[in-house]
Amino acid sequence: MSKKDFAFGKDNFILLFIAVVIIVAGFMLMSGGNSKDGVSFNPEIFSSSRIVVAPVVCMIGFIMVAVAILWNKKEKKKENELD
Numbered sequence: 001m002s003k004k005d006f007a008f009g010k011d012n013f014i015l016l017f018i019a020v021v022i023i024v025a026g027f028m029l030m031s032g033g034n035s036k037d038g039v040s041f042n043p044e045i046f047s048s049s050r051i052v053v054a055p056v057v058c059m060i061g062f063i064m065v066a067v068a069i070l071w072n073k074k075e076k077k078k079e080n081e082l083d
């Protein structure tokens with residue numbers, strides 16, 4: 001297969017991998033906060049890292065996924081114009 005057959009280039013896969021790592025980190029920030037005995041309420045679920053920081057980190061990751069999918073190098077554009 002030639003390079004023309006692939007929809008994504010190396011840069012796209014690197015950006016996509018970084019975005020997935022950021023999304024996983026955001027979900028890890030959201031996790032935890034269970035009670036010690038399994039029944040009582042733990043106010044740790046209302047911490048700012050779970051309510052504000054983690055969703056923002058996840059949103060940045062999802063935006064990076066869109067950027068990774070749409071990323072197109074200038075060299076590819078020149079090759080496509082020649083065809």
